[in-house]
Amino acid sequence: MQITKALEAASHIVLIAHQDPDADSLGAASAFYSYLLRTQKKITFYCVSPNIHAHLSFIPWMDKISNRFPVDADLAISFDCGSFARLGVDYSGPLINFDHHTSNEQYGTFNCIDAEAMSTTHVVYEWFLSEDIKINGKMANALYAGLMDDTKCFRDPRCTMRIFGMAHRLLELGANHEQCVNGLYHSKTLASLRLQGKMLKRMTLVLDGQLALFEVDQELLGATGASLGDCKAVLDEAMALKIVNTALLLGIRKKGGISVSLRSDGAVNAAEIMQRYGGGGHRDRAGARVSDRSLDQIRDEIIESIREEIE
Ligand SMILES: [Mn+2]
Known part of the structure:
Protein backbone atom coordinates (compact mmCIF):
# COMPACT_ATOMS: atom_id res chain seq x y z
CA MET A 1 0.00 0.00 0.00
CA GLN A 2 2.78 2.41 0.97
CA ILE A 3 4.61 1.43 -2.18
CA THR A 4 1.57 2.19 -4.34
CA LYS A 5 1.24 5.60 -2.67
CA ALA A 6 4.92 6.38 -3.26
CA LEU A 7 4.54 5.39 -6.93
CA GLU A 8 1.47 7.58 -7.28
CA ALA A 9 3.19 10.60 -5.73
CA ALA A 10 6.30 10.38 -7.92
CA SER A 11 6.78 12.09 -11.25
CA HIS A 12 10.18 10.75 -12.36
CA ILE A 13 10.90 7.17 -11.31
CA VAL A 14 14.29 5.52 -11.75
CA LEU A 15 14.49 1.74 -11.94
CA ILE A 16 17.88 0.49 -10.80
CA ALA A 17 19.53 -2.78 -11.80
CA HIS A 18 22.69 -3.62 -9.83
CA GLN A 19 26.24 -3.29 -11.14
CA ASP A 20 27.27 -6.15 -13.44
CA PRO A 21 23.59 -7.03 -13.69
CA ASP A 22 22.18 -10.51 -14.14
CA ALA A 23 18.88 -11.64 -15.67
CA ASP A 24 17.14 -11.44 -12.29
CA SER A 25 17.95 -7.80 -11.60
CA LEU A 26 17.32 -6.74 -15.21
CA GLY A 27 14.20 -8.90 -15.55
CA ALA A 28 12.61 -7.49 -12.41
CA ALA A 29 13.38 -3.89 -13.44
CA SER A 30 12.18 -4.61 -16.98
CA ALA A 31 8.82 -5.97 -15.80
CA PHE A 32 8.39 -2.90 -13.65
CA TYR A 33 9.29 -0.68 -16.61
CA SER A 34 6.49 -2.25 -18.65
CA TYR A 35 4.09 -1.75 -15.76
CA LEU A 36 5.01 1.91 -15.22
CA LEU A 37 4.57 2.67 -18.92
CA ARG A 38 0.84 2.47 -18.14
CA THR A 39 1.18 5.58 -15.98
CA GLN A 40 1.93 9.03 -17.33
CA LYS A 41 5.20 9.24 -15.45
CA LYS A 42 8.74 9.75 -16.62
CA ILE A 43 10.77 6.56 -16.23
CA THR A 44 14.50 5.94 -16.41
CA PHE A 45 16.04 2.46 -16.50
CA TYR A 46 19.41 2.86 -14.83
CA CYS A 47 22.44 0.62 -14.46
CA VAL A 48 25.92 1.84 -13.51
CA SER A 49 27.70 -0.79 -15.64
CA PRO A 50 28.10 0.46 -19.19
CA ASN A 51 28.73 -2.91 -20.84
CA ILE A 52 25.89 -5.32 -20.19
CA HIS A 53 26.37 -8.82 -21.59
CA ALA A 54 24.89 -9.01 -25.09
CA HIS A 55 23.28 -12.37 -24.33
CA LEU A 56 20.84 -10.58 -22.00
CA SER A 57 19.50 -8.42 -24.83
CA PHE A 58 16.46 -10.73 -25.15
CA ILE A 59 15.06 -9.17 -21.95
CA PRO A 60 12.60 -6.39 -22.90
CA TRP A 61 13.71 -2.74 -22.70
CA MET A 62 17.45 -3.43 -22.59
CA ASP A 63 17.80 -0.73 -25.24
CA LYS A 64 16.40 1.80 -22.74
CA ILE A 65 19.15 1.33 -20.14
CA SER A 66 21.21 4.38 -19.29
CA ASN A 67 24.25 4.67 -17.06
CA ARG A 68 23.47 8.31 -16.28
CA PHE A 69 21.42 8.85 -13.16
CA PRO A 70 18.84 11.63 -13.74
CA VAL A 71 19.14 14.62 -11.40
CA ASP A 72 15.39 15.29 -11.27
CA ALA A 73 14.40 11.78 -10.11
CA ASP A 74 11.99 11.88 -7.15
CA LEU A 75 11.69 8.12 -6.58
CA ALA A 76 14.05 5.20 -7.19
CA ILE A 77 13.37 1.48 -7.10
CA SER A 78 16.23 -1.01 -6.75
CA PHE A 79 15.96 -4.61 -7.85
CA ASP A 80 18.07 -7.49 -6.54
CA CYS A 81 20.54 -5.15 -4.77
CA GLY A 82 21.47 -6.71 -1.43
CA SER A 83 23.52 -3.70 -0.38
CA PHE A 84 23.25 0.02 -1.05
CA ALA A 85 26.70 -0.06 -2.70
CA ARG A 86 25.35 -2.40 -5.41
CA LEU A 87 23.19 0.46 -6.73
CA GLY A 88 26.32 2.17 -7.97
CA VAL A 89 24.94 5.62 -7.26
CA ASP A 90 24.87 7.90 -4.24
CA TYR A 91 21.15 8.64 -4.21
CA SER A 92 19.48 9.96 -1.06
CA GLY A 93 15.83 10.41 -2.11
CA PRO A 94 12.93 8.02 -1.49
CA LEU A 95 13.78 4.47 -2.44
CA ILE A 96 11.86 1.21 -2.81
CA ASN A 97 14.00 -1.89 -2.33
CA PHE A 98 12.77 -5.11 -4.00
CA ASP A 99 15.03 -8.04 -3.18
CA HIS A 100 15.46 -11.64 -2.00
CA HIS A 101 19.02 -11.62 -0.54
CA THR A 102 19.31 -12.94 3.02
CA SER A 103 21.94 -10.28 3.64
CA ASN A 104 19.82 -7.34 2.40
CA GLU A 105 20.76 -4.19 4.33
CA GLN A 106 17.18 -2.83 4.31
CA TYR A 107 18.48 0.48 3.02
CA GLY A 108 15.19 1.48 1.36
CA THR A 109 12.50 3.89 2.51
CA PHE A 110 10.23 0.93 1.72
CA ASN A 111 11.69 -2.57 1.74
CA CYS A 112 9.91 -5.36 -0.07
CA ILE A 113 12.20 -8.28 0.73
CA ASP A 114 11.46 -11.98 0.80
CA ALA A 115 14.56 -14.03 1.57
CA GLU A 116 12.57 -17.21 0.92
CA ALA A 117 11.83 -16.14 -2.66
CA MET A 118 13.91 -17.80 -5.36
CA SER A 119 14.47 -14.59 -7.33
CA THR A 120 13.72 -10.89 -7.18
CA THR A 121 11.39 -11.43 -10.14
CA HIS A 122 9.51 -13.82 -7.80
CA VAL A 123 9.13 -10.98 -5.25
CA VAL A 124 7.96 -8.58 -7.96
CA TYR A 125 5.57 -11.20 -9.38
CA GLU A 126 3.97 -11.69 -5.96
CA TRP A 127 3.70 -7.92 -5.56
CA PHE A 128 1.99 -7.57 -8.96
CA LEU A 129 -0.49 -10.28 -7.91
CA SER A 130 -1.18 -8.64 -4.56
CA GLU A 131 -1.84 -5.29 -6.26
CA ASP A 132 -3.99 -6.87 -8.97
CA ILE A 133 -1.67 -5.63 -11.69
CA LYS A 134 -2.14 -7.24 -15.10
CA ILE A 135 0.99 -9.04 -16.33
CA ASN A 136 1.44 -8.83 -20.09
CA GLY A 137 3.67 -11.00 -22.30
CA LYS A 138 6.71 -8.71 -22.05
CA MET A 139 6.45 -8.62 -18.26
CA ALA A 140 5.97 -12.39 -18.09
CA ASN A 141 9.08 -13.00 -20.17
CA ALA A 142 11.20 -10.68 -18.04
CA LEU A 143 9.96 -12.27 -14.79
CA TYR A 144 10.49 -15.78 -16.17
CA ALA A 145 14.07 -14.94 -17.26
CA GLY A 146 14.97 -13.90 -13.70
CA LEU A 147 13.35 -16.98 -12.21
CA MET A 148 15.14 -19.26 -14.64
CA ASP A 149 18.51 -17.61 -14.01
CA ASP A 150 18.32 -17.64 -10.23
CA THR A 151 17.08 -21.25 -10.04
CA LYS A 152 19.85 -22.33 -12.47
CA CYS A 153 17.26 -23.36 -15.02
CA PHE A 154 15.00 -24.88 -12.34
CA ARG A 155 17.80 -27.17 -11.12
CA ASP A 156 17.80 -25.65 -7.64
CA PRO A 157 16.61 -28.34 -5.21
CA ARG A 158 14.43 -25.71 -3.49
CA CYS A 159 12.19 -25.42 -6.56
CA THR A 160 8.82 -26.31 -5.10
CA MET A 161 5.39 -26.66 -6.63
CA ARG A 162 4.92 -22.96 -5.92
CA ILE A 163 7.87 -22.12 -8.19
CA PHE A 164 6.65 -24.41 -10.97
CA GLY A 165 3.20 -22.91 -10.51
CA MET A 166 4.66 -19.46 -11.04
CA ALA A 167 6.59 -20.69 -14.11
CA HIS A 168 3.41 -22.27 -15.49
CA ARG A 169 1.43 -19.07 -15.00
CA LEU A 170 4.13 -16.92 -16.63
CA LEU A 171 4.23 -19.23 -19.65
CA GLU A 172 0.46 -18.90 -19.94
CA LEU A 173 0.89 -15.12 -19.82
CA GLY A 174 3.37 -15.16 -22.69
CA ALA A 175 6.86 -15.97 -21.35
CA ASN A 176 9.03 -17.55 -24.01
CA HIS A 177 10.87 -20.56 -22.56
CA GLU A 178 12.94 -21.19 -25.69
CA GLN A 179 14.13 -17.58 -25.88
CA CYS A 180 15.12 -17.57 -22.19
CA VAL A 181 17.00 -20.90 -22.48
CA ASN A 182 18.84 -19.71 -25.56
CA GLY A 183 19.68 -16.33 -24.04
CA LEU A 184 20.84 -17.71 -20.71
CA TYR A 185 22.38 -21.08 -21.54
CA HIS A 186 23.21 -21.29 -25.25
CA SER A 187 25.13 -18.09 -25.64
CA LYS A 188 28.52 -18.76 -24.09
CA THR A 189 31.48 -17.03 -25.67
CA LEU A 190 34.43 -19.08 -26.88
MN1 LIG B 1 18.53 -12.59 -7.65
Whole structure:
Protein backbone atom coordinates (compact mmCIF):
# COMPACT_ATOMS: atom_id res chain seq x y z
CA MET A 1 0.00 0.00 0.00
CA GLN A 2 2.78 2.41 0.97
CA ILE A 3 4.61 1.43 -2.18
CA THR A 4 1.57 2.19 -4.34
CA LYS A 5 1.24 5.60 -2.67
CA ALA A 6 4.92 6.38 -3.26
CA LEU A 7 4.54 5.39 -6.93
CA GLU A 8 1.47 7.58 -7.28
CA ALA A 9 3.19 10.60 -5.73
CA ALA A 10 6.30 10.38 -7.92
CA SER A 11 6.78 12.09 -11.25
CA HIS A 12 10.18 10.75 -12.36
CA ILE A 13 10.90 7.17 -11.31
CA VAL A 14 14.29 5.52 -11.75
CA LEU A 15 14.49 1.74 -11.94
CA ILE A 16 17.88 0.49 -10.80
CA ALA A 17 19.53 -2.78 -11.80
CA HIS A 18 22.69 -3.62 -9.83
CA GLN A 19 26.24 -3.29 -11.14
CA ASP A 20 27.27 -6.15 -13.44
CA PRO A 21 23.59 -7.03 -13.69
CA ASP A 22 22.18 -10.51 -14.14
CA ALA A 23 18.88 -11.64 -15.67
CA ASP A 24 17.14 -11.44 -12.29
CA SER A 25 17.95 -7.80 -11.60
CA LEU A 26 17.32 -6.74 -15.21
CA GLY A 27 14.20 -8.90 -15.55
CA ALA A 28 12.61 -7.49 -12.41
CA ALA A 29 13.38 -3.89 -13.44
CA SER A 30 12.18 -4.61 -16.98
CA ALA A 31 8.82 -5.97 -15.80
CA PHE A 32 8.39 -2.90 -13.65
CA TYR A 33 9.29 -0.68 -16.61
CA SER A 34 6.49 -2.25 -18.65
CA TYR A 35 4.09 -1.75 -15.76
CA LEU A 36 5.01 1.91 -15.22
CA LEU A 37 4.57 2.67 -18.92
CA ARG A 38 0.84 2.47 -18.14
CA THR A 39 1.18 5.58 -15.98
CA GLN A 40 1.93 9.03 -17.33
CA LYS A 41 5.20 9.24 -15.45
CA LYS A 42 8.74 9.75 -16.62
CA ILE A 43 10.77 6.56 -16.23
CA THR A 44 14.50 5.94 -16.41
CA PHE A 45 16.04 2.46 -16.50
CA TYR A 46 19.41 2.86 -14.83
CA CYS A 47 22.44 0.62 -14.46
CA VAL A 48 25.92 1.84 -13.51
CA SER A 49 27.70 -0.79 -15.64
CA PRO A 50 28.10 0.46 -19.19
CA ASN A 51 28.73 -2.91 -20.84
CA ILE A 52 25.89 -5.32 -20.19
CA HIS A 53 26.37 -8.82 -21.59
CA ALA A 54 24.89 -9.01 -25.09
CA HIS A 55 23.28 -12.37 -24.33
CA LEU A 56 20.84 -10.58 -22.00
CA SER A 57 19.50 -8.42 -24.83
CA PHE A 58 16.46 -10.73 -25.15
CA ILE A 59 15.06 -9.17 -21.95
CA PRO A 60 12.60 -6.39 -22.90
CA TRP A 61 13.71 -2.74 -22.70
CA MET A 62 17.45 -3.43 -22.59
CA ASP A 63 17.80 -0.73 -25.24
CA LYS A 64 16.40 1.80 -22.74
CA ILE A 65 19.15 1.33 -20.14
CA SER A 66 21.21 4.38 -19.29
CA ASN A 67 24.25 4.67 -17.06
CA ARG A 68 23.47 8.31 -16.28
CA PHE A 69 21.42 8.85 -13.16
CA PRO A 70 18.84 11.63 -13.74
CA VAL A 71 19.14 14.62 -11.40
CA ASP A 72 15.39 15.29 -11.27
CA ALA A 73 14.40 11.78 -10.11
CA ASP A 74 11.99 11.88 -7.15
CA LEU A 75 11.69 8.12 -6.58
CA ALA A 76 14.05 5.20 -7.19
CA ILE A 77 13.37 1.48 -7.10
CA SER A 78 16.23 -1.01 -6.75
CA PHE A 79 15.96 -4.61 -7.85
CA ASP A 80 18.07 -7.49 -6.54
CA CYS A 81 20.54 -5.15 -4.77
CA GLY A 82 21.47 -6.71 -1.43
CA SER A 83 23.52 -3.70 -0.38
CA PHE A 84 23.25 0.02 -1.05
CA ALA A 85 26.70 -0.06 -2.70
CA ARG A 86 25.35 -2.40 -5.41
CA LEU A 87 23.19 0.46 -6.73
CA GLY A 88 26.32 2.17 -7.97
CA VAL A 89 24.94 5.62 -7.26
CA ASP A 90 24.87 7.90 -4.24
CA TYR A 91 21.15 8.64 -4.21
CA SER A 92 19.48 9.96 -1.06
CA GLY A 93 15.83 10.41 -2.11
CA PRO A 94 12.93 8.02 -1.49
CA LEU A 95 13.78 4.47 -2.44
CA ILE A 96 11.86 1.21 -2.81
CA ASN A 97 14.00 -1.89 -2.33
CA PHE A 98 12.77 -5.11 -4.00
CA ASP A 99 15.03 -8.04 -3.18
CA HIS A 100 15.46 -11.64 -2.00
CA HIS A 101 19.02 -11.62 -0.54
CA THR A 102 19.31 -12.94 3.02
CA SER A 103 21.94 -10.28 3.64
CA ASN A 104 19.82 -7.34 2.40
CA GLU A 105 20.76 -4.19 4.33
CA GLN A 106 17.18 -2.83 4.31
CA TYR A 107 18.48 0.48 3.02
CA GLY A 108 15.19 1.48 1.36
CA THR A 109 12.50 3.89 2.51
CA PHE A 110 10.23 0.93 1.72
CA ASN A 111 11.69 -2.57 1.74
CA CYS A 112 9.91 -5.36 -0.07
CA ILE A 113 12.20 -8.28 0.73
CA ASP A 114 11.46 -11.98 0.80
CA ALA A 115 14.56 -14.03 1.57
CA GLU A 116 12.57 -17.21 0.92
CA ALA A 117 11.83 -16.14 -2.66
CA MET A 118 13.91 -17.80 -5.36
CA SER A 119 14.47 -14.59 -7.33
CA THR A 120 13.72 -10.89 -7.18
CA THR A 121 11.39 -11.43 -10.14
CA HIS A 122 9.51 -13.82 -7.80
CA VAL A 123 9.13 -10.98 -5.25
CA VAL A 124 7.96 -8.58 -7.96
CA TYR A 125 5.57 -11.20 -9.38
CA GLU A 126 3.97 -11.69 -5.96
CA TRP A 127 3.70 -7.92 -5.56
CA PHE A 128 1.99 -7.57 -8.96
CA LEU A 129 -0.49 -10.28 -7.91
CA SER A 130 -1.18 -8.64 -4.56
CA GLU A 131 -1.84 -5.29 -6.26
CA ASP A 132 -3.99 -6.87 -8.97
CA ILE A 133 -1.67 -5.63 -11.69
CA LYS A 134 -2.14 -7.24 -15.10
CA ILE A 135 0.99 -9.04 -16.33
CA ASN A 136 1.44 -8.83 -20.09
CA GLY A 137 3.67 -11.00 -22.30
CA LYS A 138 6.71 -8.71 -22.05
CA MET A 139 6.45 -8.62 -18.26
CA ALA A 140 5.97 -12.39 -18.09
CA ASN A 141 9.08 -13.00 -20.17
CA ALA A 142 11.20 -10.68 -18.04
CA LEU A 143 9.96 -12.27 -14.79
CA TYR A 144 10.49 -15.78 -16.17
CA ALA A 145 14.07 -14.94 -17.26
CA GLY A 146 14.97 -13.90 -13.70
CA LEU A 147 13.35 -16.98 -12.21
CA MET A 148 15.14 -19.26 -14.64
CA ASP A 149 18.51 -17.61 -14.01
CA ASP A 150 18.32 -17.64 -10.23
CA THR A 151 17.08 -21.25 -10.04
CA LYS A 152 19.85 -22.33 -12.47
CA CYS A 153 17.26 -23.36 -15.02
CA PHE A 154 15.00 -24.88 -12.34
CA ARG A 155 17.80 -27.17 -11.12
CA ASP A 156 17.80 -25.65 -7.64
CA PRO A 157 16.61 -28.34 -5.21
CA ARG A 158 14.43 -25.71 -3.49
CA CYS A 159 12.19 -25.42 -6.56
CA THR A 160 8.82 -26.31 -5.10
CA MET A 161 5.39 -26.66 -6.63
CA ARG A 162 4.92 -22.96 -5.92
CA ILE A 163 7.87 -22.12 -8.19
CA PHE A 164 6.65 -24.41 -10.97
CA GLY A 165 3.20 -22.91 -10.51
CA MET A 166 4.66 -19.46 -11.04
CA ALA A 167 6.59 -20.69 -14.11
CA HIS A 168 3.41 -22.27 -15.49
CA ARG A 169 1.43 -19.07 -15.00
CA LEU A 170 4.13 -16.92 -16.63
CA LEU A 171 4.23 -19.23 -19.65
CA GLU A 172 0.46 -18.90 -19.94
CA LEU A 173 0.89 -15.12 -19.82
CA GLY A 174 3.37 -15.16 -22.69
CA ALA A 175 6.86 -15.97 -21.35
CA ASN A 176 9.03 -17.55 -24.01
CA HIS A 177 10.87 -20.56 -22.56
CA GLU A 178 12.94 -21.19 -25.69
CA GLN A 179 14.13 -17.58 -25.88
CA CYS A 180 15.12 -17.57 -22.19
CA VAL A 181 17.00 -20.90 -22.48
CA ASN A 182 18.84 -19.71 -25.56
CA GLY A 183 19.68 -16.33 -24.04
CA LEU A 184 20.84 -17.71 -20.71
CA TYR A 185 22.38 -21.08 -21.54
CA HIS A 186 23.21 -21.29 -25.25
CA SER A 187 25.13 -18.09 -25.64
CA LYS A 188 28.52 -18.76 -24.09
CA THR A 189 31.48 -17.03 -25.67
CA LEU A 190 34.43 -19.08 -26.88
CA ALA A 191 36.66 -17.03 -24.55
CA SER A 192 34.62 -18.02 -21.49
CA LEU A 193 34.63 -21.70 -22.48
CA ARG A 194 38.42 -21.68 -22.99
CA LEU A 195 38.79 -19.94 -19.64
CA GLN A 196 36.69 -22.60 -17.93
CA GLY A 197 38.83 -25.32 -19.44
CA LYS A 198 41.97 -23.72 -18.05
CA MET A 199 40.34 -23.09 -14.67
CA LEU A 200 39.22 -26.71 -14.34
CA LYS A 201 42.77 -27.82 -15.11
CA ARG A 202 44.05 -25.64 -12.26
CA MET A 203 41.26 -26.48 -9.81
CA THR A 204 42.44 -27.85 -6.48
CA LEU A 205 40.38 -29.90 -4.06
CA VAL A 206 40.89 -29.26 -0.36
CA LEU A 207 39.23 -30.33 2.90
CA ASP A 208 39.15 -33.95 1.79
CA GLY A 209 37.76 -32.93 -1.58
CA GLN A 210 34.76 -31.14 -0.13
CA LEU A 211 35.96 -27.71 -1.26
CA ALA A 212 36.85 -26.91 -4.88
CA LEU A 213 39.25 -23.97 -5.06
CA PHE A 214 39.91 -21.71 -8.04
CA GLU A 215 42.37 -18.85 -8.29
CA VAL A 216 42.37 -16.55 -11.30
CA ASP A 217 44.81 -13.81 -12.19
CA GLN A 218 44.77 -11.18 -14.91
CA GLU A 219 47.33 -13.18 -16.90
CA LEU A 220 44.89 -16.06 -17.30
CA LEU A 221 42.09 -13.69 -18.27
CA GLY A 222 44.37 -11.96 -20.75
CA ALA A 223 45.42 -15.27 -22.32
CA THR A 224 41.81 -16.31 -22.93
CA GLY A 225 40.21 -12.91 -23.55
CA ALA A 226 37.57 -13.63 -20.90
CA SER A 227 36.51 -11.44 -17.99
CA LEU A 228 36.32 -12.09 -14.24
CA GLY A 229 32.55 -12.31 -14.57
CA ASP A 230 32.98 -15.30 -16.89
CA CYS A 231 34.71 -17.29 -14.14
CA LYS A 232 31.69 -17.88 -11.90
CA ALA A 233 30.07 -20.43 -14.21
CA VAL A 234 32.86 -22.89 -13.46
CA LEU A 235 31.84 -22.94 -9.80
CA ASP A 236 28.58 -24.64 -10.76
CA GLU A 237 30.55 -27.24 -12.74
CA ALA A 238 32.68 -27.98 -9.68
CA MET A 239 29.59 -28.19 -7.45
CA ALA A 240 28.29 -30.91 -9.77
CA LEU A 241 31.06 -33.20 -8.48
CA LYS A 242 29.54 -35.58 -5.98
CA ILE A 243 32.23 -35.14 -3.34
CA VAL A 244 32.27 -31.31 -3.53
CA ASN A 245 29.88 -29.31 -1.33
CA THR A 246 31.58 -25.91 -1.41
CA ALA A 247 33.34 -24.00 -4.18
CA LEU A 248 35.50 -20.91 -3.80
CA LEU A 249 36.76 -18.54 -6.47
CA LEU A 250 39.42 -15.92 -5.81
CA GLY A 251 40.05 -13.55 -8.68
CA ILE A 252 42.60 -10.77 -8.79
CA ARG A 253 40.88 -7.65 -10.07
CA LYS A 254 42.35 -5.40 -12.72
CA LYS A 255 42.05 -2.31 -10.55
CA GLY A 256 43.45 -4.09 -7.50
CA GLY A 257 41.81 -6.09 -4.75
CA ILE A 258 40.30 -9.53 -4.89
CA SER A 259 36.90 -10.67 -6.03
CA VAL A 260 35.59 -13.58 -3.95
CA SER A 261 32.71 -15.91 -4.90
CA LEU A 262 31.51 -18.72 -2.71
CA ARG A 263 29.02 -21.51 -3.48
CA SER A 264 27.64 -24.01 -1.01
CA ASP A 265 25.07 -26.76 -1.16
CA GLY A 266 24.09 -26.16 2.46
CA ALA A 267 27.32 -27.28 4.09
CA VAL A 268 28.10 -23.67 5.08
CA ASN A 269 26.22 -20.37 5.00
CA ALA A 270 27.93 -18.57 2.09
CA ALA A 271 26.21 -15.22 2.78
CA GLU A 272 27.33 -15.22 6.38
CA ILE A 273 30.98 -15.89 5.49
CA MET A 274 30.98 -13.22 2.77
CA GLN A 275 29.38 -10.67 5.12
CA ARG A 276 32.55 -10.84 7.21
CA TYR A 277 34.32 -9.31 4.20
CA GLY A 278 31.73 -6.63 3.53
CA GLY A 279 29.96 -8.76 0.92
CA GLY A 280 26.73 -10.70 0.98
CA GLY A 281 24.31 -12.83 -0.97
CA HIS A 282 22.38 -16.00 -0.34
CA ARG A 283 23.03 -19.09 1.79
CA ASP A 284 24.05 -21.05 -1.31
CA ARG A 285 25.92 -18.34 -3.22
CA ALA A 286 27.51 -15.13 -2.13
CA GLY A 287 30.41 -12.85 -2.91
CA ALA A 288 32.59 -9.99 -1.76
CA ARG A 289 35.28 -7.64 -2.95
CA VAL A 290 38.26 -7.50 -0.65
CA SER A 291 41.07 -4.97 -0.76
CA ASP A 292 42.60 -5.12 2.72
CA ARG A 293 44.09 -8.61 2.55
CA SER A 294 46.39 -10.62 0.30
CA LEU A 295 45.08 -13.53 -1.73
CA ASP A 296 46.97 -15.97 0.51
CA GLN A 297 45.38 -14.45 3.61
CA ILE A 298 41.83 -14.56 2.26
CA ARG A 299 42.21 -18.10 0.95
CA ASP A 300 43.54 -19.39 4.27
CA GLU A 301 40.91 -17.54 6.31
CA ILE A 302 37.98 -18.75 4.25
CA ILE A 303 39.22 -22.34 4.15
CA GLU A 304 39.52 -22.17 7.94
CA SER A 305 35.94 -20.79 8.27
CA ILE A 306 34.62 -23.57 6.06
CA ARG A 307 36.60 -26.20 7.93
CA GLU A 308 35.10 -25.03 11.24
CA GLU A 309 31.58 -25.29 9.86
CA ILE A 310 31.80 -28.63 8.10
CA GLU A 311 33.75 -30.52 10.74
MN1 LIG B 1 18.53 -12.59 -7.65
